[in-house]
Amino acid sequence: MKRQFSLAHLTVLGCAPPEMTYIAAMAGYDYVSIRPIYMGLPGEPNYDLVVNKEMMKQTKRALADTGVKLHDIELARxxxxxxxxxxxxAMEVAAELGGKAVLSSIWTPDRNFYIEKFGELCDLAKQFDLTVDLEYVPIASVNTLARAADVLRSVNRENAGIMIDTHHFQRARDHVEDLKALPREWFHFAHLCDAPGEIPTEKDEMTRILREARSYVGEGGIDIASIINSMPEMVYSIELPNLENVKVLGYAEHARRCIQSAKVYLDANPRR
Incomplete structure (x- = not known):
């Protein structure tokens, strides 16, 4: 089966969905993973396609022109x-554009609350035939594989999934044996990137690398092959923000190198 790749929002942060789609097509991606849910972070562009009707129209045109498809939207925190x-x-936008999934993460320590609300999110997404895929993040409240698995078991929704980011998996010091033990139906897509093997002890440095200094696949210290080969074959969304590389190369060339390095690495580390 041909591997399929999606270009994730953070990889080309400064590109609106239409431009992102054309870049994805030129670089050879099958999908895009966009962020139409505005989070209000410092310096974050607002790509809310509900509000920006012209951008929505341009995004539809870009998808139609290129044949690239929408994979998932983010971030339903x-x-x-x-x-x-x-x-x-935003779910309505995803459905209208042919998307498959909603990416979510959990930023409150109140377990009873987040279990209830994640379940509600899954129920809302179901009417649009969207999965809700939980990404655990090192700086968030649900920040390990075990905690994410606890959420999925507790909500027990058919359209709930777990989304493994190779950076986050390594930073959480998780183990592939635990990954292999999870239900296969939980896996819909994964985030690919690399990073220095040494895990930062300071939250600020963890956050800096996470948001702006990840490495091309195979150029860091993460055992990506072990992680990826412990899960089913699925779409690989390349989330690889690197401000320095973008400054030197531009977004289009950075996106091309992201997918090229991933393909070379995966070819060199086949499933056994």
Missing amino acids: IYEDVDPKRYLP
Whole structure:
């Protein structure tokens, strides 16, 4: 089966969905993973396609022109006092554009609350035939494989999934044996990137690498092959923000090198 790749939002942060789609097509990606849910982070561009009707129209045209498809939207965060219904308009956009999944993460320590709200999010997404895939993040509240698995077992929704990011997996000091033990139906897509093998002890440095200094696949210290080969074959969304590389190469060449390095690495580390 031909491997399929998606270009993730953070890899080309400064590109709106239409430009991102054309870059993805030129570089050889099958999908894009966009962020139409505005999070209000410092310096974050607003790509809310519900509000920006012209950008929505341009995105539809770019998808039609290139044949690239939408894979997933982000980021439906579960945080203190969130009402998951606020993500309904973005889910409608995802469905209209042919998307498959909603990426989520959990940023509140209140387990009873986040289990309830993640379940609600899954129920809302189901009407659009979207999965909700939980990404555990080293700086978030749900920050390990075990905690993410606990959420999926607790909500027990058919459209709930777990999304493994190779950077986060290594930073959480998780083990591939635990990954192999999880239900295969939980896996819909994964995030590929590399990073220095040494795990930062300071949260600021962890955050800096996570947001702006990840490495091309095979150029860091993460045993990506062991992680990827412990899961089913699926779409690989390349989330590889690197501000220095973008400054030197530009977004289009950075995106091309992201997929090229991933293909070379995966070819050199086949499944056994």
